[in-house]
Amino acid sequence: MSTAPLRTSPQATAAPRDRGDACPGSLRLHAADDGALARVRVPGGVLSAGQAEALAGAAHRLGDGDLHLTSRGNVQLRGLGDGCGADLAALLGAAGLLPSAAHERVRNVVASPLSGLDGRGLYDVRPWLTALDAALCASAAARELSGRFLFALDDGRGDVAALDADVTVRAAADGRAVLSLDGAGPALRVPAADAPRAALLAAEAFAHCVRASGAGAWRVAELASGPGELLREVRRRLAAEGIAYEEFDLGGAAGGAGAEGTGAAEGTGAEATPASGAEAAGAEGTPRAGAEAAGAGGTGAEGVPTEGAEAEGTGAGAEGAHAAGAERTQAEGTPAARAGAGAAGAGPERTGAAGTRAATVADGAAAASPSRTTAPPVPGPPLGIVGSALSVHAPLGRLTLPQWRELIRTAAALGPGELRLTPWRGVVVPVPGAEQDRAAEGLDRLAATGLVTGPASPWPRVGACAGRPGCAKSRADVRADAARTLAAASGANLPLYWSGCERRCGHPRGDRVDLVAAPGGGYHLTAVRQGRASDPVPLADPTRLATALAAIGPV
Numbered sequence: 001m002s003t004a005p006l007r008t009s010p011q012a013t014a015a016p017r018d019r020g021d022a023c024p025g026s027l028r029l030h031a032a033d034d035g036a037l038a039r040v041r042v043p044g045g046v047l048s049a050g051q052a053e054a055l056a057g058a059a060h061r062l063g064d065g066d067l068h069l070t071s072r073g074n075v076q077l078r079g080l081g082d083g084c085g086a087d088l089a090a091l092l093g094a095a096g097l098l099p100s101a102a103h104e105r106v107r108n109v110v111a112s113p114l115s116g117l118d119g120r121g122l123y124d125v126r127p128w129l130t131a132l133d134a135a136l137c138a139s140a141a142a143r144e145l146s147g148r149f150l151f152a153l154d155d156g157r158g159d160v161a162a163l164d165a166d167v168t169v170r171a172a173a174d175g176r177a178v179l180s181l182d183g184a185g186p187a188l189r190v191p192a193a194d195a196p197r198a199a200l201l202a203a204e205a206f207a208h209c210v211r212a213s214g215a216g217a218w219r220v221a222e223l224a225s226g227p228g229e230l231l232r233e234v235r236r237r238l239a240a241e242g243i244a245y246e247e248f249d250l251g252g253a254a255g256g257a258g259a260e261g262t263g264a265a266e267g268t269g270a271e272a273t274p275a276s277g278a279e280a281a282g283a284e285g286t287p288r289a290g291a292e293a294a295g296a297g298g299t300g301a302e303g304v305p306t307e308g309a310e311a312e313g314t315g316a317g318a319e320g321a322h323a324a325g326a327e328r329t330q331a332e333g334t335p336a337a338r339a340g341a342g343a344a345g346a347g348p349e350r351t352g353a354a355g356t357r358a359a360t361v362a363d364g365a366a367a368a369s370p371s372r373t374t375a376p377p378v379p380g381p382p383l384g385i386v387g388s389a390l391s392v393h394a395p396l397g398r399l400t401l402p403q404w405r406e407l408i409r410t411a412a413a414l415g416p417g418e419l420r421l422t423p424w425r426g427v428v429v430p431v432p433g434a435e436q437d438r439a440a441e442g443l444d445r446l447a448a449t450g451l452v453t454g455p456a457s458p459w460p461r462v463g464a465c466a467g468r469p470g471c472a473k474s475r476a477d478v479r480a481d482a483a484r485t486l487a488a489a490s491g492a493n494l495p496l497y498w499s500g501c502e503r504r505c506g507h508p509r510g511d512r513v514d515l516v517a518a519p520g521g522g523y524h525l526t527a528v529r530q531g532r533a534s535d536p537v538p539l540a541d542p543t544r545l546a547t548a549l550a551a552i553g554p555v
């Protein structure tokens with residue numbers, strides 16, 4: 001017998017915010033049980049070699065020595081000592097990671113990490129990313145956005161469009177872009193050249209609607225007035241800026257001309273820059289079918305306010321889809337968790353190693369592995385050698401300094417020295433065509449550090465909240481338990497998420513297995529399928545996970 005349907009997220013219904021957004025940043029640190037926490041925004045996840053080295057220096061000199069990836073492609077520094085704020089700000093500022101102190105918490109932008117690298121996107125979104133970040137940092141109104149408001153720039157493949165950002169811009173096959181709010185229709189088609197400006201205008205319109213309503217809201221779905229008023233304000237601002245638009249139903253055909261007499265005729269607007277090797281076929285698609293409404297932030301791990309749909313933690317994505325959700329903290333694991341992550345991350349499943357080139361696969365589906373041909377799909381980009389890039393995953397989103405520095409060395413040896421952090425706790429290293437013959441060698445070096453380089457590993461499908469010792473509210477060291485039971489997780493087709501208490505901070509949306517630490521010890525397991533949770537099954541001993549999974553039915 002099933003329980004009643006679960007609420008997809010706290011943001012499914014609008015709820016006024018009666019307090020300020022306390023989301024941490026680089027200048028506003030959060031006090032956790034394991035020291036202060038800083039969240040460094042990295043728009044689009046793009047880091048130069050110098051910026052990556054600066055983050056390594058900050059982690060080594062000021063923090064716990066690790067770099068913790070989030071589901072927005074950002075970096076968190078944990079275990080920071082008292083009084084380090086000025087030193088941290090100076091270090092990040094010198095590296096260009098703080099272009100505007102007033103905007104540092106609102107530079108929340110995710111972008112298709114393989115854009116321009118694998119030939120699957122319609123357009124390379126990098127020019128959009130650069131233009132949007134510059135416009136965002138120059139906007140006085142944007143300073144009013146919460147630290148949870150999210151932009152997504154999708155190159156047409158639908159990966160980050162599935163994250164239910166507050167403002168999503170998706171490349172279309174006709175050379176235009178589709179602008180949507182909260183991942184739902186109706187949307188607006190605009191010239192591709194105007195897409196970054198249109199995205200900022202939509203965010204500024206949201207800030208205006210929040211002020212006008214008098215009720216606090218951090219995300220679009222929290223607006224008490226609903227989406228209609230916001231869409232009208234967006235149309236008005238586009239018209240005032242002379243940006244042509246056409247209303248578009250994300251679930252069907254285009255609507256009529258834009259309101260206020262500013263309808264866009266077919267073919268208007270400048271063409272976007274095609275991605276290298278981009279396929280001409282395809283049209284703007286809808287976001288992932290069945291995507292749940294983005295959620296409001298509650299209180300995350302260690303009391304850190306969350307940035308969106310889910311609280312802090314490290315999430316595993318829904319099967320066959322890209323993992324969705326808001327920023328989630330990657331807490332430092334225990335020695336047992338570290339050892340388990342490293343051992344499981346490396347191994348013979350490294351797609352593309354030893355001179356074997358991984359097949360480029362569509363929309364994040366996993367490439368076949370010689371050691372596990374029936375491995376379930378993993379969330380995020382495929383792993384291995386993908387087009388003109390290397391793609392790897394960091395178990396539980398934690399990167400040690402040796403792993404991070406090997407990534408920097410590999411990026412410098414094979415390409416321009418750039419790293420692209422993904423919203424699925426991975427890293428993409430661009431590799432120009434001239435260096436393709438050395439790509440497998442680079443992938444082997446990364447695998448040797450414990451990073452996951454192929455689809456056979458279950459790590460991309462296993463997540464956990466911060467747990468002990470970082471979170472005072474957690475009842476268990478969930479990360480160590482996740483590492484100890486990784487073999488059992490490899491037999492499950494649903495992602496597994498370990499939580500230290502009933503808040504389930506950071507849990508992914510969609511079908512999954514929830515493991516929640518019980519007050520008296522052990523865990524309670526529930527299988528969530530199509531929004532409904534099964535009756536809980538007790539798990540007194542985590543090493544008996546396989547038996548408990550069998551008790552809740554096929555997973």
